[in-house]
Amino acid sequence: EDLRPLIDEDVRRYCENLKKRGSDPPLQVPEVDSCVPRTPERNGITLEDDPEGSPELFDAFICYCQSDFDFVHEMIRELEQTEYRLKLCVFDRDVLPG
Numbered sequence: 001e002d003l004r005p006l007i008d009e010d011v012r013r014y015c016e017n018l019k020k021r022g023s024d025p026p027l028q029v030p031e032v033d034s035c036v037p038r039t040p041e042r043n044g045i046t047l048e049d050d051p052e053g054s055p056e057l058f059d060a061f062i063c064y065c066q067s068d069f070d071f072v073h074e075m076i077r078e079l080e081q082t083e084y085r086l087k088l089c090v091f092d093r094d095v096l097p098g
Contacts, residue, residue: 007075011084014059058089 060079064072072090079086089095 007078011079011086014086015084056094057087058094059086061089063091 062072062076076088076090078084080088
C-alpha cells in the first residue's frame with residue numbers, strides 16, 4: 001500500500017506519454033538496439049516462435065525473485081486488469097524457453 005501512490009503516478013505519466021507520442025514508436029538509434037540479432041544464427045529466433053511472424057510488444061518487463069511472487073502477482077493484477085490495461089511481460093508466464 002505504501003507504494004501505491006508512486007505506482008499510480010508512474011503509470012499515469014506513462015499513459016500520458018503514450019498519448020502524446022501517438023502511434024509513433026520511440027526513437028531508437030540502430031547502433032544501440034539490442035533487439036537486432038548480431039550474429040546470423042540468431043536471425044528470426046523470436047519471429048519463428050510466432051506463426052504470424054510478428055514479435056509481441058509489451059509495455060513493461062517485470063523482473064522479480066520468487067520470494068516477491070505475492071507482491072508481483074498483486075502488481076500484475078493492478079496494472080493489467082484495472083483501468084491501466086498495461087501489457088506486462090512476466091518471465092514465468094510470457095518468456096519462451098530456450
